[in-house]
Amino acid sequence: GKKTMVWASHADEVSVLPPDFIRLARSNISEIEAIGHKTKPIFGVQWHPEVSHTEKGIELLENFLEICRERERK
Structure with a gap:
């Protein structure tokens, strides 16, 4: 990928996926x-898309919000 x-x-980390x-x-x-x-x-x-250290952080955050909106419409 x-x-x-x-x-x-x-x-901190999630070690087991919730149901x-x-x-x-x-x-x-x-x-x-x-x-x-x-x-x-x-x-x-578990990362910080809002900080400048994250490559394409704003783009990641915008895409994440768009995915949330699309899933909500379903």
């Missing part, structure tokens, strides 16, 4: 960096 650099400034969630992203540090619910418009990430 596609790769990008993101800023994560903590050691009805899928993994959307991983890293060399954590197997679960982003998740999404299978049927509900619920998403989560």
Whole structure:
């Protein structure tokens, strides 16, 4: 898949997916960096798209919000 650099400034991590969630992203540090619910418009990430250290952070955040809006319409 596609790769990008993101800023994560903590050691917290999700180690087990909650029921009805899928993994959307991983890293060399954590197997679960982003998740999404299978049927509900619920998403989560473990990095900081809003900081300047994240490549294409604003674009990532805008795309994330668009995905949320699209899922909500379904």
